[in-house]
Amino acid sequence: MDFWNGRYHSLGCFNLPTVSRKRAPNxxxxxxxxxxxxxxVISQFIDFSGSSVDVARSLIGTTLLVNGVGGQIVxxxxxxxxxxxxxxxxxxxxxNRVMFGPPCRAYIYRSYGIHWCLNFVCRTDGLGAGxxxxxLEPLEGLxxxxxxxxxxxxxxxCSGPGRVCQALGITxxxxxxxxxxxxxxxxxxxxxxxxxxxxxxxxSKAKDVPWRFGLSGSRYLSRPFR
Numbered sequence: 001m002d003f004w005n006g007r008y009h010s011l012g013c014f015n016l017p018t019v020s021r022k023r024a025p026n027x028x029x030x031x032x033x034x035x036x037x038x039x040x041v042i043s044q045f046i047d048f049s050g051s052s053v054d055v056a057r058s059l060i061g062t063t064l065l066v067n068g069v070g071g072q073i074v075x076x077x078x079x080x081x082x083x084x085x086x087x088x089x090x091x092x093x094x095x096n097r098v099m100f101g102p103p104c105r106a107y108i109y110r111s112y113g114i115h116w117c118l119n120f121v122c123r124t125d126g127l128g129a130g131x132x133x134x135x136l137e138p139l140e141g142l143x144x145x146x147x148x149x150x151x152x153x154x155x156x157x158c159s160g161p162g163r164v165c166q167a168l169g170i171t172x173x174x175x176x177x178x179x180x181x182x183x184x185x186x187x188x189x190x191x192x193x194x195x196x197x198x199x200x201x202x203x204s205k206a207k208d209v210p211w212r213f214g215l216s217g218s219r220y221l222s223r224p225f226r
Contacts, residue, residue, distance in 0.1 A: 045058070045188045046058045046059065046062070046186075046188075048103040048104040048120065048121070048122045049103050049122065049123060049124055050122065050123070051078075051080070051122070051123065051129070052078035052079055052080050052122050052123065052129040052130060052131055052211075053078045053080075053211060055078070055120065055122045055131050056076040056077065056078035056131040056211065056213050057076075057195055057197075057213050059073050059076050059120070059131060059133075060073060060074065060075075060076060060189075060193060060195050060213055060214065060215050061073065061189030061191075061192075061193035061215060062186055062187065062188055062189055063139065063185075063186070063187040063189075064133065064136060064168075064184070064185070064186055065140055065184070065185040065186075065187070066168040066169060066170060066174075066183050066184055066185075067168075067169065067183045068140060068141060068185075069140055069141030069144050069145060069167070069168055069169065070136060070138075070139070070140055070141070070168055070185075071136040071137045071138040071139035071140060071158060071220075072136060072137040072139060072189075072215075073133060073135075073136055073215075074135050074136060074137050074214060074215040074218040074220050074221060075133075075134035075135035075212070075213070075214045075215070075218075075220075075221050075222055076131050076132060076133060076134055076212070076213050076214075077131065077132040077134055077200045077201070077211055077212045077213070078129075078130075078131055078132075078211040078213075079119075079129060079130050079131070079132065079211070080123075080127075080128075080129045081123075081127050081128035081129055083206055083209070083211075084205040084206050085200065085203040085204075085205045085206045085207075085209070086128070086129075086130075087099060087109065087128075087130075088100065088127075088128025088129065088130075091128075092128070095109065096109070096128070098121060098175050098176045099119070099121055099128050099129070099130050100121075100125065100126055100127070100128045101121060101123070101124065101125035101126060101127070101128075102121070102125050103121050103122045103123060103124070103125075104120070104121065104122075104178060104179055104180055105120075105121045105176055105177060105178055105179060106118060106119070106120065106121070106170075106174050106175055106176065106177050106178075106179050106184065107119040107120070107121050107130050107175060107176075108165070108170065108171065108172050108174055108175035109172075109175075110172070111161070111162060114162070115161065115162025115163075115165065115166070116162065116165035116166075116170055116171055116172065117132060117133075117161040117162060117164075117165060118132070118133045118161065118164060118165055118168075118170050118174075119131060119132050119133070120133070120179055132161055133161060133164055134160065134161050134164070134201070134212070134214075134221075134222050135158055135159050135160060135161075135163075135164065135214075135218075135220055135221055135222045136158035136164055136167075136168075136220065137158070137215075137218060137219075137220040138154050138157045138158055138167070138220075142154060142157070144169075145157045145158070145167040145168070148166055148167055148169060149163065149166055149167050155219055155220055158220065159220055159221065159222045160222040161222070163222075193215055193216075194215070194216035194217070195213055195214070195215065195216060196213065196214045196215075196216050196225045197210045197211075197212065197213055197214075197225075198210055198212050198214075198225045198226060199211075199212060199226075200212045201222065201223060212225075
């Protein structure tokens with residue numbers, strides 16, 4: 001991934017330290033310093049101890065990479081411990097214990113015994129809240145994603161939570177890992193983006209709660225908003 005390109009280098013609003021090509025001994029070293037700077041600012045632009053709804057909205061437009069592969073988050077869903085559709089609603093268990101904190105970690109579960117799904121844990125320890133990453137616009141490592149997914153259409157590579165995990169190589173081995181350090185990378189959006197809100201998908205309880213968020217106009221959503 002090239003951290004010198006325009007998409008990731010224009011982060012002046014976050015007061016990141018400048019690492020020039022001339023000052024860095026080589027591009028790899030400069031990129032490493034820049035990655036560290038970006039990681040240090042993640043907690044400044046998203047408060048993962050805040051509500052899942054706020055975090056879910058804030059993540060739209062953020063770039064998510066796992067081992068350098070990924071893209072822009074275009075769709076999320078929020079879940080909370082008082083939400084009957086949430087895994088945490090009935091309290092901690094062996095399956096969902098990661099969801100109860102600490103925040104800023106990955107909670108991975110298998111859906112229908114087939115697909116892995118990636119969630120970001122939020123709120124304070126013990127409350128059980130998270131944000132499901134539903135879709136990305138693929139930007140980095142497209143050849144790797146195509147090989148993992150077995151298809152060429154970029155629009156279908158990450159348009160759904162199971163597809164996201166398959167394309168980015170995410171499994172239950174990532175559950176509990178901090179999302180602000182390797183192999184995860186989160187890069188803040190350089191400008192505000194238009195966000196849609198609506199009911200969540202594929203749940204049987206609290207079906208009308210508008211806790212699904214998406215990037216307006218994106219071609220990479222798992223489903224259109226209604």
